[in-house]
Amino acid sequence: MDNILRLVDLVKVFNNQKVIKNISLDIRKGEFLTILGPSGCGKTTILRMIAGLEKPTSGNILLNGRHIENKEPYELNINTVFQNYALFPHMNVYKNIAYGLKVKKVSKPEIRERVTKMLELVQLGGYEKRMPDQLSGGQKQRVAIARSLINNPKILLLDEPLSALDFKLRKKMQSELKSLQQRLGITFIYVTHDQEEALYISDRIVVMNAGSIEQLGDSRDIYERPRTKFVAAFIGESNLFDSTVDSIWEDKVTLKAGNLQIAADNRSLEVGDNVCVLVRPENVKYSLKAVEHFNIKAVTRENVYLGSSIKTIFMSEDGRKIISTNYNRSLKTPKINESVWIYWNPEDAVIINSEENNGYHCREKVMAS
Numbered sequence: 001m002d003n004i005l006r007l008v009d010l011v012k013v014f015n016n017q018k019v020i021k022n023i024s025l026d027i028r029k030g031e032f033l034t035i036l037g038p039s040g041c042g043k044t045t046i047l048r049m050i051a052g053l054e055k056p057t058s059g060n061i062l063l064n065g066r067h068i069e070n071k072e073p074y075e076l077n078i079n080t081v082f083q084n085y086a087l088f089p090h091m092n093v094y095k096n097i098a099y100g101l102k103v104k105k106v107s108k109p110e111i112r113e114r115v116t117k118m119l120e121l122v123q124l125g126g127y128e129k130r131m132p133d134q135l136s137g138g139q140k141q142r143v144a145i146a147r148s149l150i151n152n153p154k155i156l157l158l159d160e161p162l163s164a165l166d167f168k169l170r171k172k173m174q175s176e177l178k179s180l181q182q183r184l185g186i187t188f189i190y191v192t193h194d195q196e197e198a199l200y201i202s203d204r205i206v207v208m209n210a211g212s213i214e215q216l217g218d219s220r221d222i223y224e225r226p227r228t229k230f231v232a233a234f235i236g237e238s239n240l241f242d243s244t245v246d247s248i249w250e251d252k253v254t255l256k257a258g259n260l261q262i263a264a265d266n267r268s269l270e271v272g273d274n275v276c277v278l279v280r281p282e283n284v285k286y287s288l289k290a291v292e293h294f295n296i297k298a299v300t301r302e303n304v305y306l307g308s309s310i311k312t313i314f315m316s317e318d319g320r321k322i323i324s325t326n327y328n329r330s331l332k333t334p335k336i337n338e339s340v341w342i343y344w345n346p347e348d349a350v351i352i353n354s355e356e357n358n359g360y361h362c363r364e365k366v367m368a369s
């Protein structure tokens with residue numbers, strides 16, 4: 001697939017602090033790529049460098065093979081949608097959307113035609129005369145998106161565009177944005193700290209932590225095969241066990257995590273390897289009897305009713321919190337203080353290589369520029 005944008009060994013230093021640490025990333029033409037990470041990890045800084053609003057300290061940014069790292073924003077056909085909408089408060093919806101074309105001295109009839117098309121695209125037909133303060137948050141965000149898209153950008157950058165909206169509206173706008181991107185085929189680079197939003201909306205996700213890329217993959221990779229403990233813990237809920245390979249029998253392994261004995265599928269492990277085992281709460285099971293290859297004895301602490309699921313929190317004998325989420329509500333929940341044995345299907349245990357925890361920087365994506 002064609003790459004539209006390439007970040008090569010990108011570094012940004014602010015006040016002697018490296019906030020972007022040698023990031024390399026290829027972005028495909030027409031994809032919906034999300035940069036996901038906690039607040040302060042460098043997401044906005046990356047977008048600002050792509051948009052020409054911030055110069056990299058070192059490294060390169062290539063747009064369709066051409067260096068753009070020293071270009072100014074107006075030289076780039078890249079537009080940004082911000083969280084705070086940044087609409088012109090004294091202009092009505094029509095003028096806000098038309099602004100970019102007016103600056104470019106596009107003819108009045110063409111402006112009218114293109115603004116009308118944009119208003120339809122974002123479902124705001126009839127709102128031309130409204131002023132920004134007469135719009136809801138979702139409508140303002142739609143105007144901001146229309147105002148960016150009217151310039152036919154090669155890439156649209158979106159920096160937490162929905163985070164000011166309430167839950168229901170956010171869900172609705174997520175689905176609108178996703179279908180808009182699919183219809184237009186424009187490359188979207190979307191920033192969020194909301195992992196659920198990222199899983200739902202993206203073709204691919206870049207998970208960032210403290211200025212570095214932890215993992216790049218589609219939603220399923222990121223959730224089901226996290227490469228690092230950080231990704232496992234950041235995306236969804238997780239039970240993580242630092243452990244050591246104790247024994248191997250056929251395609252299964254037994255691992256020791258403190259006093260616990262746990263089982264997993266063998267993925268080319270050797271006795272003595274240090275690994276971390278991830279088991280998602282929906283895969284955690286419990287039994288009133290001991291289970292072969294497991295010795296995780298635990299006490300039931302809490303059953304939390306969540307509507308579509310019930311979450312049960314257990315405390316293991318050695319003081320670990322273990323979460324089990326049950327979507328089958330016809331199953332009986334254990335009683336509080338009841339002792340159970342925790343287990344799972346060995347194929348549901350995801351092995352995270354402890355050695356890889358600090359070393360993954362999307363290396364398979366790095367190519368010489």
Ligand SMILES: Nc1ncnc2c1ncn2[C@@H]1O[C@H](COP(=O)(O)OP(=O)(O)O)[C@@H](O)[C@H]1O
Nearest residue numbers: 014015019037038039040041042043044045046
């Ligand atoms: N203009 C700036 N001057 C100094 N430090 C900055 C500047 N912009 C961002 N930073 C710092 O860089 C780090 C990354 O910030 P940012 O890219 O805004 O993170 P995010 O968008 O992921 O929350 C933060 O520690 C932030 O304080």
Ligand SMILES: [Mg+2]
Nearest residue numbers: 043044045159
């Ligand atoms: Mg930010």
